[in-house]
Structures are given as C-alpha cells and as structure tokens.
Amino acid sequence: MPPDVRVKMCGLRRPADIAAAAEAGAHYVGFVFFPKSPRNVSLAEAAELALAVPVGIAKVALVVDADDAALDALTARVPLDMLQLHGHETPGRVAEIKARYGLPVMKAIGIADAPDLAEIERYAPVADQLLIDAKPPKGADLPGGNALSFDWSLIAGRRWSKPWMLAGGLTPGNAAEAVRRTGARQLDVSSGIESAPGVKDAGLMRAFVAAARG
Numbered sequence: 226m227p228p229d230v231r232v233k234m235c236g237l238r239r240p241a242d243i244a245a246a247a248e249a250g251a252h253y254v255g256f257v258f259f260p261k262s263p264r265n266v267s268l269a270e271a272a273e274l275a276l277a278v279p280v281g282i283a284k285v286a287l288v289v290d291a292d293d294a295a296l297d298a299l300t301a302r303v304p305l306d307m308l309q310l311h312g313h314e315t316p317g318r319v320a321e322i323k324a325r326y327g328l329p330v331m332k333a334i335g336i337a338d339a340p341d342l343a344e345i346e347r348y349a350p351v352a353d354q355l356l357i358d359a360k361p362p363k364g365a366d367l368p369g370g371n372a373l374s375f376d377w378s379l380i381a382g383r384r385w386s387k388p389w390m391l392a393g394g395l396t397p398g399n400a401a402e403a404v405r406r407t408g409a410r411q412l413d414v415s416s417g418i419e420s421a422p423g424v425k426d427a428g429l430m431r432a433f434v435a436a437a438r439g
C-alpha cells in the first residue's frame with residue numbers, strides 16, 4: 226500500500242478490536258448502528274468504544290436512513306468525527322444532516338453496473354466523502370457489509386470532486402490489486418477482517434494493511 230493510502234475498518238464491537246485496529250494502522254474506525262447486523266452496537270457500547278480510540282484515528286458512525294431523533298441521541302451520546310449514511314438518504318437529506326450536526330458526512334453509493342456511477346455525481350456536491358461500495362443483492366438483509374465486490378473496471382481511472390473510499394469484498398488477498406486497479410487512496414473493509422460475521426480478527430487486520438502495502 227503506498228504510505229498515503231488510508232484504511233477504514235468498519236463494524237468494530239469490542240475494545241480489543243479498537244486496540245487491534247490502531248496497532249494495524251487504521252486511519253478510521255466504524256461503528257454500525259443497524260439492529261439486523263451482526264456488527265450492531267448500542268449507543269452505550271459505542272460510547273465506550275469511542276473513548277478508547279486513540280487521537281488521530283477518526284471515529285465514524287454508520288447509520289441507515291436514520292431520523293433526527295436517532296441522530297440526536299447518537300451524536301449526544303457518542304463522540305464522533307464523521308457520519309456514514311448507508312441507506313437511501315437523498316442528496317437533500319445528506320445536506321440537512323451535515324448542517325444539523327456539523328459533522329463531515331460520507332455517503333455510501335452502491336455500484337453494480339455503469340448506470341450506477343451517475344449516483345456518485347449526484348452526491349458529490351453535498352457529501353464530504355463518498356464510499357463507493359458494492360450494491361447489495363436484491364432482498365439482502367444488510368445494505369452493506371456483504372463481502373461482495375463490484376467490477377472495479379467500472380471506476381478505473383475515474384476521478385471525483387470529493388475524497389472517496391473503495392469498499393466491498395476487500396480482503397488481505399485483494400487489497401493491493403484493488404488499489405492498483407482503481408487508484409483508490411482509501412479502502413474500507415469489514416467482512417474481510419473477520420473470522421466470523423461480526424467477529425474481527427487482529428491477525429486479518431494486520432494482514433490487510435500489510436498485504437495492501439505489498
């Protein structure tokens with residue numbers, strides 16, 4: 226991984242995961258607020274985890290179509306550096322959330338084929354960052370975190386007006402190729418650093434960063 230490529234590790238649930246992510250060299254850690262997810266954390270759990278995150282690592286809350294009441298409770302309880310919107314939030318809602326909470330907002334955009342790329346252009350003016358992820362399969366329980374990649378050739382050589390992260394099915398085995406083929410300067414990983422759904426593995430976290438550097 227070129228030294229300036231940044232890694233976000235998403236779906237951390239235990240204090241040991243925070244220590245392992247920091248030790249591995251993550252730049253961002255993500256907490257999932259989605260009850261159906263094996264990675265879901267409560268506000269109390271996230272508050273405790275967030276306090277353990279070393280200075281310099283950004284704490285990201287992943288929410289799905291959250292209303293103001295949920296976001297009020299989240300932002301009051303958990304010290305955060307960024308909100309990741311992983312649902313069907315419109316560009317207007319992204320702008321509203323950004324203005325109301327004063328936090329940088331990253332919008333996840335699911336890609337399956339070429340027409341989906343237009344969504345990136347739609348959100349670039351309002352989001353602070355873009356998360357370019359695989360589109361979930363129809364009927365999937367989870368809108369993300371499905372260990373699925375998309376066809377990277379769709380975005381090879383493309384540039385956008387906002388910083389972006391590549392996500393979807395990244396593993397220690399394909400991270401280097403993902404960077405090489407897409408030109409991504411930021412990678413987001415969840416399933417690829419787990420030994421079972423929702424169970425992060427310190428060895429895989431280290432391997433992800435090390436393999437990507439190779």
Ligand SMILES: O=C(O)c1ccccc1NCC(=O)[C@H](O)[C@H](O)COP(=O)(O)O
Nearest residue numbers: 235262369370372392393394414415416
């Ligand atoms: O991880 C979840 O359980 C989840 C639940 C609801 C919305 C999004 C979710 N995950 C998103 C991510 O963890 C990542 O941003 C991304 O989709 C990559 O996931 P993966 O393919 O597992 O590396």
